[in-house]
Amino acid sequence: MFVESVKTPGIAHLSYLIGSDGEACVIDPQLDTQHYLALAGKHECRITTIIETHRNEDFISGALALANQTGADIYHGKDADEPIEYAHKAVNGDKFEIGKWTLEVIATPGHTKDSISVLAIDNEQDGQPIGVFTGDTLFVSEVGRTDFYPEEKEKMAGQLYDSLQTLANLGDDIIVYPAHGAGSVCGSGMAAREFTTIGIEKRQNPGYQCTSKKAFIEHKLKENHYIAPYFSKMEQSNVTGMDTPIPAVACQKLAPDALPAWQKSAERPGVLIDVRSHAQFRDCHYPGSLNLPGALLSAYGGWFLDYSTPIALVADSHQQATESAEQLWRMGYQQISGYLTMVPKPDTVEAYQRQHVKAVTADKVDERIKAPRANWQLLDVRKQEEVENNEFKQAKHIYLGYLPEMHHQLDKSRHYTLACGSGKRATVAASYLLAQGFENVDVFIGSMQAWQSYQQDA
Structure with missing residues (x-):
C-alpha cells in the first residue's frame, strides 16, 4: 500500500x-x-x-x-x-x-x-x-x-x-x-x-x-x-476537459537571429517573456520583454498574457525554457513559438537593441522621500494586505496584477521607483512599464526587506 x-x-x-x-x-x-x-x-x-x-x-x-x-x-x-x-x-x-x-x-x-x-x-x-x-x-x-x-x-x-x-x-x-x-x-x-x-x-x-x-x-x-x-x-x-497532455518537447529553440523576423512575421505583435533571474534581466534584456522567472510566471503571467498573442521565451537554457513552457501550458497558453538563449551583453556591440534597468538602494530612496521632486513617485506593487501591514510612506499603490488595466493612470513623463517586498515583483513591474513606453523607471533593490533593515540601522 x-x-x-x-x-x-x-x-x-x-x-x-x-x-x-x-x-x-x-x-x-x-x-x-x-x-x-x-x-x-x-x-x-x-x-x-x-x-x-x-x-x-x-x-x-x-x-x-x-x-x-x-x-x-x-x-x-x-x-x-x-x-x-x-x-x-x-x-x-x-x-x-x-x-x-x-x-x-x-x-x-x-x-x-x-x-x-x-x-x-x-x-x-x-x-x-x-x-x-x-x-x-x-x-x-x-x-x-x-x-x-x-x-x-x-x-x-x-x-x-x-x-x-x-x-x-x-x-x-x-x-x-x-x-x-x-x-x-x-x-x-x-x-x-x-x-x-x-x-x-x-x-x-x-x-x-x-x-x-x-x-x-x-x-x-x-x-x-x-x-x-x-x-x-x-x-x-x-x-x-483537455484530452492531450503537455507535449514531451513543449518549446523549441529559435535561431539566434530569429527574433526580429519572429516579431515581424507574427500576425499580431508577439510578447517576449524573459524567464531569467531578475538580476540578469536588470543587467541586460531585449526591449519590450516581460520578466517573469520561476514561480512568478504562474502567479502573474495570467494577468499580463492573453490567449491569442504569440509568445517567445528568453531563457538561460533549454531546461529553463521547457519548464517555463510547461508552466504556460498548464495555464492554457499553447501559442509558444520557441525560445532564445542569446541576449546581447552590455559590453558588446550587437545588431539588436538592448536595455537595462537601474537599481536603487534604501538610502537613495530615503533621500528621495526626504527631498521629493515633483516628477518622482515611489510605486508600491504589493498586495493590499502587505501594504496594510507595512506601508511605504508617500508611495502610490497599484497591485502588480492590476498594472495592465491601471498603467494608463500613470504619467509617462514622471520618474517611477518600483517597490514590493523584496524587489522581485518590482522588477516585473518595471519590465512591464518599460514595455509600455515608460522611460524613467528604476527598481528599489530589497524593497520592504531592505527598507526595514535600513530603518533599524539608521
Missing part, C-alpha cells in the same frame, strides 16, 4: 497516486501525466480511477488526458456549476475500492460548490481511516478561498465552516493531504510543510481558531484575494 505525492512547480500544486495490489487512483492530476504513469510503473499497478476534488481555477486539469492514456474512470463532485462533460458524478458516501484501500467521498463545499474530500481507509487495519485528501478545502495552516461566488460569499464561507467541522470530526490522527502548498494563489498563509494532521490543524490553523460560525464568516469576508483574468479560461477548460 502506498501514497505518492507529485508537486507541480510554479503553482505549488500537490496531486496524489494512492494504490495497492496492482490498482491505483490519481487525485487531482496535472497535465504532466508522465509523472503518474511513471509512478504507476514503479509500483507495478494500473491506474483505474481518477478523482477531482473540485473544478480548479488556476490550472487545467489533466484528468481527461490521463484517462485517455489509461482507460481510468473519472469522478467529480456532483454540485459543479456546469456539468463536467468528461466525469461521472461523485456524491457524499460513494466508495471506491483500490486494492486494500477504500476511498470514501465526503462532500466539503465552501471553496467551490462541487468541492469534495476523499477519505482513505486501510482495510488491512480493520477499516481504519488513515488520511484525507482535502483538495482546496483545508491546507497546512490555511483554509480555502470562498470568494469565487461574489454574490454568495457569506453562504460559501458558511459552507466552508461546516465542511471544516466535518473534517475535524474525522479524528486528530488523520493525515491531511492538501491540493496546494506554500506559494499557491489559493491561499496566502500556507506553511512550507506539505502534509499535516487534523489535530495539528485544529490547534494551529487560523481557520479553526474562530470561536463560532459567525466569527468564521466575518473572518472570511474580510479577506482580500485577487482573481486573475485567466481563471475564467481555466474554469471553462475544466468543464470540457
